[in-house]
Amino acid sequence: MVKLLSAGALVFIFSAPVLAVEYEDHSGMLMDHGDGHLMDMAGGMVMGQNTTTLPGGCDSIAETKEVTVHAGHKYAEKFPGRMFAFDTQEFNVKPCTKLTIHFINEDNVRHQWMMHGLPKYLYPKGMFHLEVSGPAKISGTLILPPGDKTYLVHCDIAQHMEKGMKAQLKVGKGDGDLPSIPGLTAYVVPDDYKGSLQTVMAAVSAAAAAAPVVVAKTAAVADKVAPVVQQPKEDSVISGVTVIGLAIGLLLAPFLAKKFKGMSPSEAVATIFDLLRTGIELAVKLLSDLIKRVISNKNKILPGN
Numbered sequence: 001m002v003k004l005l006s007a008g009a010l011v012f013i014f015s016a017p018v019l020a021v022e023y024e025d026h027s028g029m030l031m032d033h034g035d036g037h038l039m040d041m042a043g044g045m046v047m048g049q050n051t052t053t054l055p056g057g058c059d060s061i062a063e064t065k066e067v068t069v070h071a072g073h074k075y076a077e078k079f080p081g082r083m084f085a086f087d088t089q090e091f092n093v094k095p096c097t098k099l100t101i102h103f104i105n106e107d108n109v110r111h112q113w114m115m116h117g118l119p120k121y122l123y124p125k126g127m128f129h130l131e132v133s134g135p136a137k138i139s140g141t142l143i144l145p146p147g148d149k150t151y152l153v154h155c156d157i158a159q160h161m162e163k164g165m166k167a168q169l170k171v172g173k174g175d176g177d178l179p180s181i182p183g184l185t186a187y188v189v190p191d192d193y194k195g196s197l198q199t200v201m202a203a204v205s206a207a208a209a210a211a212p213v214v215v216a217k218t219a220a221v222a223d224k225v226a227p228v229v230q231q232p233k234e235d236s237v238i239s240g241v242t243v244i245g246l247a248i249g250l251l252l253a254p255f256l257a258k259k260f261k262g263m264s265p266s267e268a269v270a271t272i273f274d275l276l277r278t279g280i281e282l283a284v285k286l287l288s289d290l291i292k293r294v295i296s297n298k299n300k301i302l303p304g305n
């Protein structure tokens with residue numbers, strides 16, 4: 001019993017620090033490499049840090065502000081089709097604000113809070129950038145320029161922005177909105193589900209109903225079918241076959257129309273089956289001829305022993 005109790009106490013003592021800190025805090029671990037570039041051995045990074053130099057046009061620091069940003073998969077759950085997100089999609093600050101971002105990455109992958117479009121004389125490549133493999137926290141500070149401008153904030157890890165980790169930071173009133181920000185602005189490239197098989201089939205039956213005007217309709221149908229051809233491969237195979245079938249059908253339509261003229265529906269069906277049977281018989285005959293020829297060739301080549 002005493003053993004059990006002491007084991008329990010040990011577990012409690014060792015789990016206490018784990019319970020207290022859910023993520024690794026990189027503040028104080030960073031080494032200053034100059035030019036606002038700070039790094040640590042655990043993969044935390046700050047670039048474009050500026051705590052002292054005023055951007056041109058700022059007489060003084062207008063305001064000192066601290067913002068905590070969370071990043072992770074769970075913040076994308078409310079945005080259909082998105083995979084990653086920040087917990088905030090728009091930041092608003094006054095011109096000449098000294099802004100400290102506390103970036104908390106809650107995923108077990110690497111994320112960034114990367115800002116673009118800053119003056120290049122002050123921020124290398126016009127960027128301010130926090131980056132860390134999570135779960136972890138990292139903090140950095142910059143001083144924003146004057147003027148109304150909207151800045152892009154995103155995670156630049158491949159596909160993370162496209163999957164939703166995108167936001168905007170407006171200094172002053174900003175100068176417009178950026179596209180494809182989850183929950184805020186429309187997608188630049190919206191998903192298109194219009195070119196379905198049903199659309200194609202509707203176009204086909206419409207064309208079949210107006211068979212005599214074949215040539216004009218073929219062009220119209222081709223237009224309708226074209227977007228479907230650009231669909232992913234599996235779909236394009238179907239639509240490719242559909243297009244070929246449609247073309248053959250439209251070419252044959254006048255012939256068949258002539259052949260079936262004056263026939264009752266049952267006679268027409270009988271004729272179709274007759275044609276099919278003739279076709280199949282011909283195919284079987286060709287195939288058997290081919291097989292026979294291959295076998296006889298083999299017999300000639302192989303020595304008869």
Ligand SMILES: [Cu+2]
Binds near residue numbers: 112155156160165
């Ligand atoms: Cu990311």
